[in-house]
Amino acid sequence: MTIRKPEDVVTPLDFSGMDQELLKTLFLRMVRAREFEEQLYYLFLTTKMPGTMHQATGQEAVAVGVASALNKDDYVTSNHRGHGHCIAKDVSLDLMMAEMFAKRNGACKGMGGSMHLCDFSKGMLGAFGIVGAGIPIATGAALSAQVRGTKQVAVSFFGDGAINEGVFHESLNMASLWKLPVIYVIENNQYALSMPNELVSAVTDYSSRGCSYNVPGERVDGNNVTAVYRAASRAVDRARKGEGPFLLECVTYRMRGHARFEPAEYRNKEEVELWSQYDPIKRFKEAAVEAGVLTEADLTAIEAQVDDEIEAAIAFAQAGEDVGPEDYKQFIYELDTTAKAGLK
Amino acid sequence: MRQLSLADAIREAMVQEMRRDSSVILMGEDVGRFNGAFHVSHGMLDEFGPTRVWDTPISEAGFMGMGIGAALTGLRPIIEFQYADFMFCAMDQIVNEAAKLRLMSGGQASVPLVMRAPQGATGRAAQHSQSVEAYFMHTPGLYLAMPSTPYDAKGLMISAIRSNDPVLILEHKLLYGAASPGGGKALTDQTISDIGSDVPEDAYTIPFGKADIKRAGTDVTIIATLIMVHRALAVAAELEKEGISCEVIDPRTLVPLDEETILESVKKTNRVVIASEDVARGGVGSELTALISRKAFDFLDAPVACVSTDNSPIPFGPAAEQHVVPQISDIRQAVYEVLKD
Ligand SMILES: Cc1ncc(C[n+]2csc(CCOP(=O)(O)OP(=O)(O)O)c2C)c(N)n1
Ligand SMILES: [Mg+2]
Numbered sequence: 001m002t003i004r005k006p007e008d009v010v011t012p013l014d015f016s017g018m019d020q021e022l023l024k025t026l027f028l029r030m031v032r033a034r035e036f037e038e039q040l041y042y043l044f045l046t047t048k049m050p051g052t053m054h055q056a057t058g059q060e061a062v063a064v065g066v067a068s069a070l071n072k073d074d075y076v077t078s079n080h081r082g083h084g085h086c087i088a089k090d091v092s093l094d095l096m097m098a099e100m101f102a103k104r105n106g107a108c109k110g111m112g113g114s115m116h117l118c119d120f121s122k123g124m125l126g127a128f129g130i131v132g133a134g135i136p137i138a139t140g141a142a143l144s145a146q147v148r149g150t151k152q153v154a155v156s157f158f159g160d161g162a163i164n165e166g167v168f169h170e171s172l173n174m175a176s177l178w179k180l181p182v183i184y185v186i187e188n189n190q191y192a193l194s195m196p197n198e199l200v201s202a203v204t205d206y207s208s209r210g211c212s213y214n215v216p217g218e219r220v221d222g223n224n225v226t227a228v229y230r231a232a233s234r235a236v237d238r239a240r241k242g243e244g245p246f247l248l249e250c251v252t253y254r255m256r257g258h259a260r261f262e263p264a265e266y267r268n269k270e271e272v273e274l275w276s277q278y279d280p281i282k283r284f285k286e287a288a289v290e291a292g293v294l295t296e297a298d299l300t301a302i303e304a305q306v307d308d309e310i311e312a313a314i315a316f317a318q319a320g321e322d323v324g325p326e327d328y329k330q331f332i333y334e335l336d337t338t339a340k341a342g343l344k
Numbered sequence: 345m346r347q348l349s350l351a352d353a354i355r356e357a358m359v360q361e362m363r364r365d366s367s368v369i370l371m372g373e374d375v376g377r378f379n380g381a382f383h384v385s386h387g388m389l390d391e392f393g394p395t396r397v398w399d400t401p402i403s404e405a406g407f408m409g410m411g412i413g414a415a416l417t418g419l420r421p422i423i424e425f426q427y428a429d430f431m432f433c434a435m436d437q438i439v440n441e442a443a444k445l446r447l448m449s450g451g452q453a454s455v456p457l458v459m460r461a462p463q464g465a466t467g468r469a470a471q472h473s474q475s476v477e478a479y480f481m482h483t484p485g486l487y488l489a490m491p492s493t494p495y496d497a498k499g500l501m502i503s504a505i506r507s508n509d510p511v512l513i514l515e516h517k518l519l520y521g522a523a524s525p526g527g528g529k530a531l532t533d534q535t536i537s538d539i540g541s542d543v544p545e546d547a548y549t550i551p552f553g554k555a556d557i558k559r560a561g562t563d564v565t566i567i568a569t570l571i572m573v574h575r576a577l578a579v580a581a582e583l584e585k586e587g588i589s590c591e592v593i594d595p596r597t598l599v600p601l602d603e604e605t606i607l608e609s610v611k612k613t614n615r616v617v618i619a620s621e622d623v624a625r626g627g628v629g630s631e632l633t634a635l636i637s638r639k640a641f642d643f644l645d646a647p648v649a650c651v652s653t654d655n656s657p658i659p660f661g662p663a664a665e666q667h668v669v670p671q672i673s674d675i676r677q678a679v680y681e682v683l684k685d
Contacts, residue, residue: 132402
């Protein structure tokens, strides 16, 4: 199967006009996302971590580049592969890790787990396990911002697989019609589970798929955090000015299997190795040092900080109480209508 | 006789029918190259090629509707939903179109289509765990089959493919057995017996509307579906040691429902427990209770007990999931309850 050639997509990182603080933030968030998930992989292997998870290893620049162009009160919806989106939106690692362990002190009180992580205080409106489900929800958050007259924007992160759901098309049409401040981010990791782009999409130039709805789009190197950040910033500016939605395709590659230990035998080794050379974190480090915008010491300090944060998050999670058998009863309705609802 | 896992039995049914009848096709997400998320369609793309086994985009409403269009015009599609939860994306096509076309067209239309979907709670939280039977039991125009054993799975699947009306087959992820990635856990689940895993090689059908008495007994009737059949059998085996004789009935199809077998058993035991994994409110237990109270009220010595999932989305935390979804202990408790006096 033809896979995208890196040379057709890859562009050099460009640090011009980006201050050190921003660069450090980009790197910090990418390393957090990477290490959080690598730690999860290990925890699934060695402990009784419940449920499942989908790693976005290799895709960190998309989540981080986009979310770093947002304000704290802007909205995000996410999908099944959503740890990085949460982390890029500054959801606490402690709360996320505790949720993974199904603890009462988790981000969703142990009720949602990996596929439903969210933190409304950070504008993170939810990860949805139903492919495509977050797309109209982000569009609705944008409508709400417009109605309420705030300058907030909404971002929906979803995969190349999700754009073949009807809700993608329905959402783009309404967003364009009503000039809603929403940015649709296609995280094109080139596969939807076992299916490469070409086998499921008649048009694989995804950023052009807004044309039927007059939604402008752009394709960027999704493993280049500065390129993603710049493109997202432009889209966000437009949206905030009331110029309507934007479709941003970020081409990247999923370095791990689809879920937990899925071996991804539908791709060949050469392809995985080829794309692994374009690891967004590695590229950032090399380019930043070469350009002299950050030093090795800066980067190492951030990596050490993340190691500590993750260790602390695991400790926080392990110290938490397990979800109790009847905890769920308080979360079905706002009011305690358990009796009326016929709960045991 | 040869033993098969439930996943293997379903595959054998599909393969045999596809060999026999070139109008049968399979469509769904990752059913071809990937062999299906639970490996139920293993090897089928290799054997039948891409004009019979279609790897679809993630477009449930679209490919469900296409299944209907193909069924109206000479094919017999089998539509796999990767998880039953995703059927809701295709709800309009299933409920408003597939189920209603025969009537709306004054009998001109036939929709010979099979939908297959795995369901049940396995630690995957609220959107990958639901048991959906009640939604579809409520939809006139659909048949609804729920195989609890490999033997039943093969026979019901073949009947479904040969049906000229749409059939939904709900499969339980924990029952698939060793061959499936979803089955690893099932191997360690002591509650799943190997009952009904002897499967004849030749094709055979199981008529819809014919319940199976999985275990005969005299003191209490337990009506159960899917994994609850196995949990009920475990309870029956335990309680036998206490001198309590349980009859375990698996309706196998909820639509049509074998009322006769159920009512006969109720008239014999006078005490009933219904165990199913859908949520309690508006669910299978309520429906069967209504039936029994309408048609066998005078025979009941105790109120019917329903063991079903609490009226809640499935929570993630394992202790909460366990609590919400019926376990062996819940069924045992319900049996004691109906035998109390
Ligand atoms: C409505 C729906 N259909 C199918 C699935 C099963 N599923 C989960 S993720 C996935 C692939 C999604 O691909 P893509 O959107 O590209 O995201 P990626 O996994 O590559 O990040 C599938 C088929 C689902 N969760 N929801
Ligand atoms: Mg993808």
